[in-house]
Amino acid sequence: MVDADAVGRVFRAEHGRCVATLTRLLGDIDLAEEAVQDAFTVACERWQELPPNPGGWIVTTARRRALDRWRRESTRHARHVEALRLAEARGGPDGPREEGGAVHDDRLRMVFTCCHPALAPEAQVALTLKLLGGLDTAEIARAFLLPEATLAQRIVRAKRKIRDAGIPYRVPTEAELPGRLGPALAVVYLVYTAGHSAAAGDGLHRVELCAEAVRLARLLAELMPDEPEVLGLLALLLLLESRRPARTGPDGGLVLLPDQDRGRWDAALAAEGRALVRACLRRGAPGPYQVQAAINAVHSDAAEAAATDWPQIVRLYDLLLTLTPTPVVALNRAVALAEADGPAAALAEVDRSDVAGALAGYQPWWVVRAELLVRLGRTGEAAAAYRRAVELTGNAVEREHLARRLAALGG
């Protein structure tokens, strides 16, 4: 008998693919999830050892059981007859039929359905983690610090909208792709940042979001190997992930990039990320994720913080600013500029009216400004900026960190 852990591992690895295929075959996400769940229950009872293709076994079993049930029920319900007819017309598990002859992985259809712009971003995230990631509602709720009922409701509503509003289950055409890829990449990035920004002590559940995001980014890269921004996103996440072991100190506190023990960086992940950055930038179609990945690759090239090639990072921020001209990018560029050209040049950028005006309520703007003022010896102004930053900080650990900086000024 195969133990429950082994079935659990198959579930995590194959759930996304199985639900995606069954959704195409049965024409309904709820029915697909139910059928896959059903098949895993059968697997727990029957598997003496793992079949050669566990995912294929699950798909075949799920489909057969769903159709058997409909056949029994179709004597009573016309809608089951219709569903059965449609399911059979859609072909077998091995015969995805696509307009235009393209053969797409069902998971790619699922990505674009879950990340359809007609769904709210938080619903896109929850659906993607549930259907493609195979996480259950309780796990997702814990990771996002939400009541389980709230998250369950969000998923139910999103699935109802997919069905009732007729959100199609298909891969966007080449012409639609630019507008549709953005939300899909944003979902994966959001999952990563939710895990990455988890405060120490939030526990493992949130950190697992980082691993899940990397897994999803790998999946997107496997499904769309020719999209430079997809590779850029994967590279960015791998490079951020490579530094994660060094982000936490022995006391569980946050360690910022300049103070990290670079020996604790994951060299293999960093090397993979750097190789991807080089590969996608060679295609000559830079996008925001690729450039952010390139910035992180420069950091990861430096054996110690002092060896960082800041002028190169400033040049990359110049490029990022032309792609995404936002005040937040301008602020990040100023931080790099402080290292390349000194704090006075950086402060001039931070205080530029378009940046200062837009970011007056943005806590990081006050922190950056305070730190530049400290370096310029303008202690009084620095203290005022720190005090404003503390007021704008919701996170207790971070507030304490800022209060210590403020106290150190002797003001």
Place this chain on the structure above:
Amino acid sequence: MKQYLLSVWHDGAEYPTPPAEVMEQMFRDVDAFNKELEASGAYVFAAGLHPASTATVVQSSGGQVTTTDGPYAESKEQMGGFWIVKAPDLDAALAIAARGAAACQGPVEVRPLQDESED
């Protein structure tokens, strides 16, 4: 084929009054859009409404009918007109709505009609 309500929204109980040449352009664009809808077979029905200040609300409770000056929705956003269109899925309906929004120079809300066969 599913059917969708494409409603056009604006702010205020009265319509904004853009310059005459803007209005004329809008009428021409909406007219062309309606013709295009009919030619493509997506058209089911369409209408422009008098402003929300002309609306009246009737309520019936326990046989008691009350009539009040409308509109019912207390929001500043009001519906100015609508199309009912046929489309194979939401993406197709959204593509139609995008052309409608450009023609009438206002936001268009896309909402699915319940299928007659739905139980």
